[in-house]
Ligand code: NAD
């Protein structure tokens with residue numbers, strides 16, 4: 383096999399850094415260039431393991447700044463782009479959608495332009511766009527999202543991801559750029575930024591802080607361990623058909639309350655101080671436009687590309703709790719930085735009764 387040279391955007395974030403670990407650990411013949419703006423969610427410590435490795439390079443770049451994107455990446459040697467960089471948190475998109483339009487729509491557009499230029503002149507294999515199942519809107523009690531589900535985004539976040547998906551699609555149809563889009567369900571695992579449900583609940587249990595459950599806690603998410611997601615992305619990159627989309631999930635639907643209760647039980651066992659942690663649950667105002675249920679039918683990626691997940695939910699959730707208990711310096715640094723200011727000043731309003 384020829385050496386794959388991956389340009390990975392957003393590689394200092396949660397899923398991106400897990401993907402860097404996945405490819406660096408699994409394949410000797412893969413080179414990685416990470417570009418990342420290092421927003422509040424980007425953390426170079428997530429990648430410190432690779433900083434001396436000759437197969438790894440990092441550049442601080444804002445993908446929504448076309449000039450600096452082209453200036454930095456124009457001369458780099460890569461054969462594929464794997465695009466994770468995004469503003470990713472629904473609550474933040476409700477508080478301030480503009481940055482989401484800027485990064486998710488304009489950033490993806492400039493990256494497609496970069497890929498198009500590259501594709502004209504050099505070997506260019508794939509532009510893999512990592513997207514979300516939230517572009518499909520919400521499900522009721524029944525049914526599943528598949529690749530043919532109509533787009534119906536409900537939050538500013540999902541609307542900007544939908545916009546980026548459409549741009550990616552158009553570059554395949556119009557310019558023949560070999561694009562692939564994956565739309566996955568909610569991830570969890572190591573390096574998960576502590577504003578999202580699972581890490582927030584683990585860390586609030588640890589600190590004896592309230593566990594804010596939106597509405598009645600009966601909204602349903604379909605949880606995907608980030609390591610399974612990374613193997614799905616690599617499978618799609620290697621075997622996916624240009625122009626196609628693949629939904630990714632592992633059939634793990636849970637209500638938010640199920641998740642919070644299970645985390646409380648695990649924390650009672652592993653961090654008994656403050657047990658029973660369930661007493662910390664607080665029902666707070668529901669999220670505006672809160673999608674009720676997400677659920678994925680991953681048959682296409684399973685049957686057409688032969689992808690199979692490796693992890694089961696129970697043990698992967700426990701592994702995740704253990705990761706946060708073992709890596710306290712990682713999250714304490716985050717909680718004591720700028721994120722905490724933002725969290726205190728604006729974000730707390732969302733967590734009121
Ligand atoms: P994250 O917020 O943890 O990380 C995003 C990364 O992108 C950060 O490193 C950040 O610094 C970088 N970034 C943001 N704006 C940038 C810009 N303008 N230029 C360059 N870099 C920029 O996000 P995540 O959870 O790792 O999500 C990665 C991708 O997967 C996103 O595209 C997201 O929409 C998608 N996704 C995530 C989930 C999930 O459960 N986390 C589910 C479905 C899809």
Ligand code: TYD
Pocket residue numbers: 471472473568577578579580582594595596601602603638669
């Ligand atoms: P989140 O992790 O923000 O992911 P997404 O909004 O992309 O699905 O939220 C997952 C679910 O948990 C969602 O239904 C909202 C809910 N939630 C809470 O109940 N409390 C919280 O503090 C957070 C962050 C989320």
